[in-house]
Amino acid sequence: MLMLDQIVATQEPPRSNESIDWRVITRCQQGDRDALRALFESYKDRVYSIARYSLGGDEQLASDVTQQVFIKLMTRIGQFRGDSEFGTWLYRLVVNTCRDEQRKQRRWVPLADSVFMTATVKQTQTGQYASKELARHVQRALGELKPKLRWPILLRYVEGLSYEEIGKVLGCSKGTVASRLNRGHTALSRKLGHLRDQLGPE
Amino acid sequence: MKLGMFNHVSNFSSAYWHNELAPPQSRRVAEHLNACSRCRAEFETVKLGSRFAEQLELVSAPEFLWPRIAAGLNVNAVPSVRFKFLKPLAIAATLVLLVGGGLFLLLPRRVDPQTGWPVIRLGGTPRIGSQSVSDKSRLGIGQWLETDSGSRAKLDVANIGNVEIDPNTRVRLLQSSDSEQRLELARGRLSARISAPPKLFFVNTPSGVAEDLGCAYTLEVDDAGNSHLRVTLGWVALQLRERESVVPAGAACVTRPGIGPGTPYFEDASETFRSALSQFDFPADQLSQSSALEIVTREARPRDAMTLFYLLTRVNGSERALVYDRMATLVPPPESVTREGMLNLNPQMMERWQGKLGLTWGRKVDKAAKTWKRIWSAALGELKGLQGKR
Numbered sequence: 051m052l053m054l055d056q057i058v059a060t061q062e063p064p065r066s067n068e069s070i071d072w073r074v075i076t077r078c079q080q081g082d083r084d085a086l087r088a089l090f091e092s093y094k095d096r097v098y099s100i101a102r103y104s105l106g107g108d109e110q111l112a113s114d115v116t117q118q119v120f121i122k123l124m125t126r127i128g129q130f131r132g133d134s135e136f137g138t139w140l141y142r143l144v145v146n147t148c149r150d151e152q153r154k155q156r157r158w159v160p161l162a163d164s165v166f167m168t169a170t171v172k173q174t175q176t177g178q179y180a181s182k183e184l185a186r187h188v189q190r191a192l193g194e195l196k197p198k199l200r201w202p203i204l205l206r207y208v209e210g211l212s213y214e215e216i217g218k219v220l221g222c223s224k225g226t227v228a229s230r231l232n233r234g235h236t237a238l239s240r241k242l243g244h245l246r247d248q249l250g251p252e
Numbered sequence: 253m254k255l256g257m258f259n260h261v262s263n264f265s266s267a268y269w270h271n272e273l274a275p276p277q278s279r280r281v282a283e284h285l286n287a288c289s290r291c292r293a294e295f296e297t298v299k300l301g302s303r304f305a306e307q308l309e310l311v312s313a314p315e316f317l318w319p320r321i322a323a324g325l326n327v328n329a330v331p332s333v334r335f336k337f338l339k340p341l342a343i344a345a346t347l348v349l350l351v352g353g354g355l356f357l358l359l360p361r362r363v364d365p366q367t368g369w370p371v372i373r374l375g376g377t378p379r380i381g382s383q384s385v386s387d388k389s390r391l392g393i394g395q396w397l398e399t400d401s402g403s404r405a406k407l408d409v410a411n412i413g414n415v416e417i418d419p420n421t422r423v424r425l426l427q428s429s430d431s432e433q434r435l436e437l438a439r440g441r442l443s444a445r446i447s448a449p450p451k452l453f454f455v456n457t458p459s460g461v462a463e464d465l466g467c468a469y470t471l472e473v474d475d476a477g478n479s480h481l482r483v484t485l486g487w488v489a490l491q492l493r494e495r496e497s498v499v500p501a502g503a504a505c506v507t508r509p510g511i512g513p514g515t516p517y518f519e520d521a522s523e524t525f526r527s528a529l530s531q532f533d534f535p536a537d538q539l540s541q542s543s544a545l546e547i548v549t550r551e552a553r554p555r556d557a558m559t560l561f562y563l564l565t566r567v568n569g570s571e572r573a574l575v576y577d578r579m580a581t582l583v584p585p586p587e588s589v590t591r592e593g594m595l596n597l598n599p600q601m602m603e604r605w606q607g608k609l610g611l612t613w614g615r616k617v618d619k620a621a622k623t624w625k626r627i628w629s630a631a632l633g634e635l636k637g638l639q640g641k642r
Contacts, residue, residue, distance in 0.1 A: 083322070090318060098313035110443070110468060110484045113314055120321045181307075188307045206270075207305045213272045224272075231266040235301030236294075242304045249303050 075136060078127045086124050097144050099208050104148045106193050119147050134218060141209060141219045145201060184248045191241040199234035202227050262294035269299055323375035368392035368425055369407045376403025396424045409433055412448035441472040459507035460492040477509040508534050515562045518555055525551040545571055549578040557583045557609055565597060583609060
């Protein structure tokens with residue numbers, strides 16, 4: 051029988067937010083570089099990951115955006131009053147900075163290297179390599195989604211946010227987040243269904 | 253999120269799977285899924301998509317980020333939040349800047365050769381000639397910009413992009429006009445991000461010229477004059493006399509003084525492959541070159557067909573046959589491409605296979621460049637017309 055047991059099966063977000071000490075934020079608001087360094091160390095990987103995934107895997111661009119985010123954080127943290135979670139405020143900054151960068155990138159000459167992607171998969175030899183290849187395919191498929199479907203997936207799976215938190219970051223309702231995640235999951239499933247054997251057991 | 257008594261529940265699949273529904277809703281979805289094969293199938297589709305999304309792993313941020321952020325904070329001093337009375341003044345100033353900026357943007361841009369490109373200090377004490385870089389420094393044509401081990405700088409390239417200059421680097425501005433922006437990199441490393449028509453931005457090095465085809469890249473020159481190009485976006489052409497290598501994103505290429513560019517390769521190729529390719533491009537003797545070619549063909553993956561495609565044109569006789577046969581195994585050629593034709597470097601067949609490999613430089617890039625330039629010329633013409641009406 052299907053799923054009655056799933057009612058109680060909790061699907062935890064993959065990563066939970068660390069609670070940030072208010073004293074660190076207050077020190078940041080006073081211009082304390084050591085406090086910013088502490089925030090940087092807590093959030094750098096998550097900010098960098100989301101930038102990299104949202105910008106098509108471009109490492110240099112993701113580094114630039116991460117750099118911009120933390121510089122903006124230091125210059126704007128005086129505006130943070132604690133009306134929302136610090137993480138929500140920071141991720142809004144990340145999303146907006148990435149969106150700005152994406153707008154700039156639209157002027158660039160587009161490229162296609164799908165032949166190489168396809169060819170590389172045929173070479174898959176080891177489990178680890180296959181796993182990396184699968185992650186690259188997921189990243190590629192994610193890049194093909196409309197931004198409004200891509201962002202909820204990134205915030206859910208990279209940042210581990212709840213639907214309500216995602217809604218606050220993106221400025222939409224929890225129902226809209228649920229609907230977009232539904233469409234995003236369906237699209238990923240259709241694009242990548244032929245690779246389901248590489249997923250391993252549930 | 254509202255759930256009707258008798259409705260299908262597929263719209264709630266993700267929320268149900270992520271346990272984001274209230275308990276009564278969750279129970280109703282579960283009961284419906286047990287009874288409705290259509291919703292159950294859609295739920296399975298969503299679950300599969302979710303399992304793919306779970307493959308997105310956290311990526312470690314590079315180590316060099318914090319020093320850059322610290323340097324950036326030195327440039328962008330943190331504003332105090334106490335001066336709230338300045339807010340109306342700031343709004344007025346912003347309006348003035350917006351109007352002024354709008355007028356400025358409507359003017360056709362041209363860098364005055366006398367004033368050159370703006371330079372931003374990113375850290376330490378970069379110097380233009382004997383002068384330290386200040387907030388208003390510009391790099392004029394013919395002037396050298398030099399960084400020591402503790403300094404970095406950024407050049408604003410005539411509104412088409414920027415170039416970051418790393419420590420221990422020496423660059424000179426050679427040309428700045430509507431049709432050409434050209435730097436010389438004598439030593440050290442720069443990172444360029446250019447958003448402009450291809451073939452507008454160039455960097456001269458002691459062992460070749462890097463020609464921008466709409467891209468982002470890092471270029472490094474060592475004390476011997478060897479250069480190392482890594483492309484992160486778009487394409488870059490490396491040239492020395494008749495020898496040219498067009499390098500795509502994700503790939504790199506090495507040049508040597510007097511020889512020019514080697515063969516481009518993807519950076520994720522095996523160490524054995526890259527090492528053998530280097531021996532082939534810059535051999536100690538003929539024998540080592542031949543054995544290096546064998547290793548390159550043996551180690552090549554399908555993705556390395558790009559490298560092999562270059563090698564086809566750089567070897568002859570039995571070596572070309574060796575390269576062709578390996579390529580044909582890795583990425584079979586289109587039906588209309590024959591072995592004999594490729595061994596004779598038939599131009600039409602070369603182009604067809606090149607197209608299949610996704611190596612769209614050459615004719616297509618030229619076409620793209622012409623389209624870009626036409627758009628730019630039209631836009632500039634319109635702007636000049638607008639300026640004339642004012």
